[in-house]
Amino acid sequence: MYKRRDIREAAVQFLYFADLESGSEPSCMEDAFWEMTQEQSLRSLEKAKAKAVLHVSQGRDSRLAKLNKHLETLLPTLKAAGDCDKLVDALNQILADESRMNAAVDLLKANQQKKNSETPLENNTQTVMATNASLIRRRHELLETLQDFPQKIQSLEPVTAAINHLSRVSERLTAIEDPASTVGDFAHIRTSSAEITSFREETQKLVNGILNHKESIDASLAKVIENYAPGRVAPVDRAILRLAAFEISQCEDIPKAVSINEAVEIAKKFSTSESSRFINGVLDAI
Numbered sequence: 001m002y003k004r005r006d007i008r009e010a011a012v013q014f015l016y017f018a019d020l021e022s023g024s025e026p027s028c029m030e031d032a033f034w035e036m037t038q039e040q041s042l043r044s045l046e047k048a049k050a051k052a053v054l055h056v057s058q059g060r061d062s063r064l065a066k067l068n069k070h071l072e073t074l075l076p077t078l079k080a081a082g083d084c085d086k087l088v089d090a091l092n093q094i095l096a097d098e099s100r101m102n103a104a105v106d107l108l109k110a111n112q113q114k115k116n117s118e119t120p121l122e123n124n125t126q127t128v129m130a131t132n133a134s135l136i137r138r139r140h141e142l143l144e145t146l147q148d149f150p151q152k153i154q155s156l157e158p159v160t161a162a163i164n165h166l167s168r169v170s171e172r173l174t175a176i177e178d179p180a181s182t183v184g185d186f187a188h189i190r191t192s193s194a195e196i197t198s199f200r201e202e203t204q205k206l207v208n209g210i211l212n213h214k215e216s217i218d219a220s221l222a223k224v225i226e227n228y229a230p231g232r233v234a235p236v237d238r239a240i241l242r243l244a245a246f247e248i249s250q251c252e253d254i255p256k257a258v259s260i261n262e263a264v265e266i267a268k269k270f271s272t273s274e275s276s277r278f279i280n281g282v283l284d285a286i
Contacts, residue, residue: 002199004049008243012270015210015239026211031056034200041196046122046187050112053128056172057105063169064098067162071095072157077137078152087152090138091167092144094163104128108209139167210246217245224285236271237279244283251256260284 017033035042037220057182071091078091080082108124142163146153175183179190210217221241222228228239247254260283267276 002195002202005262007199007203007206007267009266010199011206011210011243012236012239012266013037014203014207015242016235019235026207029214030204038196038200041192042122044190045192045196046120046125047112048192050108050121050125052176052186052189053125053173054105054109054112056169057128060102060166060169060274062103063162063165064102067098067159067166068095069164070158074156079186084149087145087149090142091159094135094138094142097131097138098166101128101131101135104131119136131175132170136167136170136174139163139170205242206246209226209250210242213246213250214242217242217249220245220249220286221282224282234271234275237267240267240271240275240279241282244279245286248283248286256283 014026014029014033018029075088075091079087104124104127108121108128111119111121111124146156146160153160171183172183175181176189177193178187179194181190218230219229225233233241240263244259247259248256251259262282263283264276264280267279
């Protein structure tokens with residue numbers, strides 16, 4: 001669970017990374033910054049997702065083999081009937097997606113087993129998830145199509161039973177990423193994903209607040225620091241001062257003493273002892 005200190009530190013790092021005095025647009029730096037900052041967390045999350053996908057997909061081959069066996073007998077009969085083209089097409093589309101699904105799972109498994117791969121694990125996982133979503137749509141379409149062929153429902157029972165078995169795998173795959181899911185097996189994955197997303201959103205919200213009030217923040221610092229100019233203050237110290245000054249002036253729910261103390265502690269971590277004393281004196285005078 002990320003704390004407010006983590007968000008403050010990430011905001012300071014972003015302000016330093018974006019280097020506001022260089023003239024670059026900070027928004028252009030966001031993706032690069034977060035890829036770098038959250039690289040380890042994202043990698044761990046994607047490994048967990050891939051492991052869960054492969055675990056859930058165990059047994060798909062045998063279930064798909066049963067479906068193929070039933071359809072080998074049934075499809076020629078449906079085609080010969082001459083009036084079941086729509087139904088045949090729906091079944092063939094499911095078979096095609098099931099085949100793509102198996103191929104996607106095999107690629108993910110091969111990627112996971114390799115220490116170095118040109119394809120990011122995330123890409124393979126998302127391919128499985130996208131194919132799974134397509135399969136779910138295909139199955140719904142088949143159920144709708146079956147309503148037009150009531151006389152075939154009984155003969156298709158072995159096929160629909162095999163499809164239902166595969167559907168259970170799909171439901172569990174969907175649960176891996178679905179925030180509304182109640183499947184407990186994957187709660188840790190959904191929680192980690194939500195925390196990573198929330199951390200970025202909360203940090204960017206803080207950064208955007210600082211950027212939107214940059215002029216007034218610098219004006220308040222200029223009243224305290226003699227001959228103040230952003231370029232005359234070390235970039236890290238400048239970022240810390242701007243963050244704390246923003247909290248003092250704009251965040252009524254945060255006591256001034258807390259903002260100052262947090263800024264001093266961040267300065268001790270990212271800057272020098274001299275900087276922490278300087279920052280403490282400036283913020284105390286605002």
